[in-house]
Amino acid sequence: MEVVKLIGTWPSPFSYRVIWALKLKGIPYEYIEEDLSNKSPMLLQYNPLHKKIPVLVHGGKPICESAVILQYIEDVWPQNPLLPNDPHERAVARFWVHFAENKVRCIWRLFRTTGGEEQEKAKKESMEMLRALEEHGLRDKKFFGGDKIGIADIAFGQVAHWLEMIEDLVGVKLIEAHTFPHLHAWTKNFKQVPIIKENLPDFGEMLMYFKKARDNFLASRGPGM
Amino acid sequence: MAEENKVKLHGMWASPYVKRVEIALKIKGIPYEYVEEDLVNKSQLLLQYNPVHKKVPVLIHDGKPICESLVILEYIDETWKNGPPLLPQDPYKRAKVRFWTSFVEKELLENVLLVVTSEGEAQEKAIKVVFEKLKLLEEGLKDLFQGETHHIDGENMGILDIFLCSLFGAHKAQEEVLGVKFIDPEKFPLLSSWVTALTEVAVVKALQPPHEKLVVVYQFLRQKALQPSADGVEVKEGVYVRSLSRSSPS
Numbered sequence: 001m002e003v004v005k006l007i008g009t010w011p012s013p014f015s016y017r018v019i020w021a022l023k024l025k026g027i028p029y030e031y032i033e034e035d036l037s038n039k040s041p042m043l044l045q046y047n048p049l050h051k052k053i054p055v056l057v058h059g060g061k062p063i064c065e066s067a068v069i070l071q072y073i074e075d076v077w078p079q080n081p082l083l084p085n086d087p088h089e090r091a092v093a094r095f096w097v098h099f100a101e102n103k104v105r106c107i108w109r110l111f112r113t114t115g116g117e118e119q120e121k122a123k124k125e126s127m128e129m130l131r132a133l134e135e136h137g138l139r140d141k142k143f144f145g146g147d148k149i150g151i152a153d154i155a156f157g158q159v160a161h162w163l164e165m166i167e168d169l170v171g172v173k174l175i176e177a178h179t180f181p182h183l184h185a186w187t188k189n190f191k192q193v194p195i196i197k198e199n200l201p202d203f204g205e206m207l208m209y210f211k212k213a214r215d216n217f218l219a220s221r222g223p224g225m
Numbered sequence: 226m227a228e229e230n231k232v233k234l235h236g237m238w239a240s241p242y243v244k245r246v247e248i249a250l251k252i253k254g255i256p257y258e259y260v261e262e263d264l265v266n267k268s269q270l271l272l273q274y275n276p277v278h279k280k281v282p283v284l285i286h287d288g289k290p291i292c293e294s295l296v297i298l299e300y301i302d303e304t305w306k307n308g309p310p311l312l313p314q315d316p317y318k319r320a321k322v323r324f325w326t327s328f329v330e331k332e333l334l335e336n337v338l339l340v341v342t343s344e345g346e347a348q349e350k351a352i353k354v355v356f357e358k359l360k361l362l363e364e365g366l367k368d369l370f371q372g373e374t375h376h377i378d379g380e381n382m383g384i385l386d387i388f389l390c391s392l393f394g395a396h397k398a399q400e401e402v403l404g405v406k407f408i409d410p411e412k413f414p415l416l417s418s419w420v421t422a423l424t425e426v427a428v429v430k431a432l433q434p435p436h437e438k439l440v441v442v443y444q445f446l447r448q449k450a451l452q453p454s455a456d457g458v459e460v461k462e463g464v465y466v467r468s469l470s471r472s473s474p475s
Contacts, residue, residue, distance in 0.1 A: 049328075068324050071319070075316035075319060087304050088289045088291065090300070091300040092291075136276055136277050
């Protein structure tokens with residue numbers, strides 16, 4: 001089998017999407033931690049367009065964008081499938097991956113707020129997004145993938161672990177057992193899956209890292225915003 | 226055809242997202258029933274089929290709804306094996322096509338919409354961004370096509386061709402309304418010859434509204450967005466198609 005490398009960063013949920021997929025399929029790979037403040041020539045060569053992680057390199061060929069990487073991994077290594085067999089169910093799973101790509105970023109907008117109208121707006125958008133997951137995505141299933149985690153669960157990983165960090169830093173609580181019972185249970189169940197449990201950034205370290213990033217961002221924005 | 230096997234497409238005549246699905250269905254030779262939706266007055270069916278976004282296109286097959294144009298295209302490709310494939314077989318080539326399709330959707334389309342719906346300094350900035358993105362795409366095409374000329378005809382259009390077509394098929398109308406030439410053969414030779422070839426494909430030609438109608442569409446869209454109204458200048462698909470649904474299809 002050709003060599004598989006993953007260029008990522010330890011705090012990034014997008015990096016973890018790829019780690020989870022590789023581990024679930026039992027694909028051996030070499031992990032390379034990137035310093036985004038001092039981007040390596042390798043990253044610039046493999047992702048000249050965006051210069052971002054994650055990048056999967058398979059047999060020397062780079063694949064960029066985590067959602068694209070997940071599909072690639074599924075195409076190349078069909079064992080332990082991330083997508084269901086049934087064509088309609090596959091379409092539903094892909095719909096939710098698309099939703100994760102476009103709608104979950106509101107939690108990162110919330111991350112960048114300190115209060116006022118901006119925060120209220122970001123909080124409202126985030127709640128609407130979570131409501132869609134609760135009522136239409138998850139409903140009464142244990143996982144988005146049904147009895148087992150699938151590609152949509154992987155795509156929503158940031159909601160299970162990184163959102164809690166955002167809630168702590170911003171001082172808002174979004175997912176509570178009484179407001180989002182299924183989603184709340186899902187965040188616990190998802191993190192109990194052995195591959196996920198063994199492959200998550202330490203919460204305390206993550207909190208420190210993102211607190212610093214947030215402080216830097218807010219300081220650079222200046223007062224009165 | 227039995228009711229269960231029937232294919233229905235819920236759409237809106239001016240929506241480029243719907244156009245993508247129509248092109249795919251026609252290329253694959255899949256017969257379908259088209260249902261025009263009034264997006265100002267959404268049908269119960271649409272709200273039932275797409276409760277999350279309440280948008281078109283929605284494809285109904287075997288009585289089950291599929292939403293999101295890219296998801297629909299992948300579903301069509303996996304379900305109807307006859308007709309040309311919409312994605313390459315090779316996983317690495319598939320990844321490249323998905324990557325550039327995502328680029329066209331997220332980085333080009335959004336910024337072109339911004340140009341249409343803004344003015345003054347904001348528009349100038351958006352125009353600059355579009356040109357930067359076009360330059361990146363032109364560079365990317367060299368890698369994607371790997372020096373071979375990309376021959377387009379009705380037989381080999383894939384999802385990237387379809388997405389690009391849905392955005393720049395109307396480039397002449399965009400030029401007329403915006404006074405900016407995005408598809409410039411001198412600046413972007415590969416991209417320009419590709420777009421030109423796409424607009425000549427029989428299926429695409431048949432589905433494209435006439436130039437004059439497209440001009441009206443873009444003018445209307447622009448007018449609506451620049452009006453100080455409750456909608457505001459929000460560059461979202463919803464505003465785009467909401468505005469357009471007020472103009473008649475005929």
